[in-house]
Amino acid sequence: MPTRNGLNQLQESQNQRAIRDVRRISENPQGTISWEQRIFTARAAISTFESTGFVRFPEYAADQILVICALQKLAYPEVDSAGVVDISDWCMAQWLLLLTRNPEDAGALRGLGQNWLARSQAALSRIHRQEGGSSSGSSGRPLSTNDRIGYSSSEEAREADRANVEADARAHTADYVEARGMLIPAVDFLSRAVEITEADGTLTGDLLSEAAESLMHLGNVTYSHNNEQYFTRAIRYLRRATRMPNFRLSPYLQSYLDDYGRLID
Template identity: 45%
Template sequence: MSRHSGSSKHRSHQSRSTDQNPEDLVEQVKSIVTLLYEVVSSRPREWEAYLPSARSATTALDRIHFFRDPQRYAEQVWMLHGLQEFAYHDADSGCIRDIAEWCQTAWLKILRNYPENVETLTGLGNNWLQRSQATLARIHREEGNDSSSQGNGSASGIFHHSFDSDLDLDSDDDVASPPFDPRRQGPLYVEARGYLQPAVDFFARAVRSADALGSTTGDLLASAAESQMSLGNVTGSPGDERHFSHAIRYLRRAQEIPGYSLSIYLQQYLNDYGRYVS
């Protein structure tokens, strides 16, 4: 299917949607989401051409109350992953806000039916973590390139040098904490914490649920670690140390899973800072 024929086809689907039965609409949404997956993976710079189709998909699913049906869980999750990936196709630059928020609402609807479901909790954690990336990237741009020598381009790691200095001081409980950093109270930091605290909470719930099932994966632990690292980066001392310590413990667990390898960045982080956490 070509890009142009696909887009025109989906626009015609939208115009006819009011007189179609729900199952026809579901199939049309599936075809749109399949296309969105392909756009994100192969040609993300063309995302804007597919925005009307993505919005028509969310409108159609709302119209038929698709996320109220607990029997369609697998389809719901597959659609949400596709739409969420599209909404955050370039998270460091921002997101497609209405679709990102729609995905969050849809995840919460599924969570009502499956309150301890690992994949749903992970989807919500990812939604909040990805939403924070643009704010973290803006902080990085505005406050310099302190992390440029680290060789990591991820906004989530932009202040991890503070882990080193903070935990050096914390190695002796009698040593005072680092001086108060007024930047941590600035509006961008407050905004970032507002996104990252829910990410940390949802990932923590996902890990607990996965642990209870004996199904915890390295990817889940790595994402949970990244959320803790990111929140630590925008939290003043001494609260930041708690988040960094949680991150190290998640990374240790991930590293111990047979056949799983941390990313180069996370492995380096664990190697550099793991010695500070017992």
């Protein structure tokens, strides 16, 4: 007999079991379930969701967000890993399906932004390693045209120009191009999620921090004549995050705000 969403009882039971399995592998400490078993269970759950059309049914809305978020986190066990491609791709496809149902779905927009941001980390890590953590890599803020205001000598200004020329030369390279290609949609989706949640009163410090991080990274891999806009937006998001109740920035983001916030009105 079909249930109210059109699934038969067997399909409904399969969905519920797959949801429980995803909860189990995402909530249990990593030491209690092997990595191989987690991936096997995740792929089995995805197979079930595909066969039942899980994401097509609005009745599962809360479970859909939970499941896709959990599987997306599983797909990127290390910050700078290339990820488990098939699981990551499935998650992205499901976020897009949710957006076709509701283009204003902030959860789906945020999930897509997180997916693109996670995909960018491998390229950003390669950039950081190649440049030894220099200011134009993924961990710092490059010098911009506006920074020249405080220079005490023409030599310092020339040095800044040389740094920008070198940074722009690196911006042509494959890792920079790859990172930009992933960070641009990350910024777009996360910024849209910020706008929607701000309008409906559900904006959080966590979302603002994620959006700021994506902007910081994009600024670091963008040509010098165009990167200031990203750093400025990042600082403004971080400032707003500090004003959110019961929220604190991570030490890294707080340090970034302390160091560079004074440069932004």
